[in-house]
């Protein structure tokens with residue numbers, strides 16, 4: 170199963186701070202971006218390099234390594250995914266941004282899509298889908314369906330917290346998609362919230 174629980178001490182420390190209900194919106198936002206940058210570092214660790222020649226400090230040609238044809242589009246899921254975007258783009262400043270909007274109907278827990286503006290060359294890019302929460306998995310599956318329907322071939326998912334139920338559903342529907350999460354929490358409660366989780370990440374990011 171392509172699940173990566175990124176258990177680096179810095180991530181665990183920062184996520185622990187985020188679970189504290191007393192945390193301010195400002196601090197929650199800052200930490201969401203910091204954890205997202207660390208997840209990006211891990212999620213791109215197998216990107217391939219290729220040698221290229223540049224003039225070195227003494228103007229003699231030297232060989233350096235650069236990313237091989239690796240073009241990225243970052244896909245924040247509105248609205249909470251925006252809370253991770255700066256952290257990802259800090260590390261991949263040349264990435265294009267593809268925005269999708271989905272919310273979860275609070276009664277049925279089914280995803281409702283309302284916005285889609287994707288990079289025009291999606292098929293040539295690796296997509297990094299970002300959303301703080303992977304709960305029932307419905308939102309993520311709908312997003313991955315949407316991206317694949319538009320030709321996207323290589324997709325990775327970055328979330329702050331995932332529920333086992335959601336991970337199982339997403340990996341069953343999209344076994345080719347790797348999921349990078351800072352934590353795999355215990356379960357979903359009866360209202361579809363992750364336990365212990367972070368609460369409503371959108372509300373905590375936007376206030």
Ligand code: PRP
Nearest residue numbers: 248249272273303304305306307308371
């Ligand atoms: C939250 C979260 C995910 C979704 C996860 O968004 O940010 O997008 O729920 O739930 P699922 O895995 O059960 O589908 P929400 O619906 O609260 O919308 P928001 O980001 O606009 O606040």
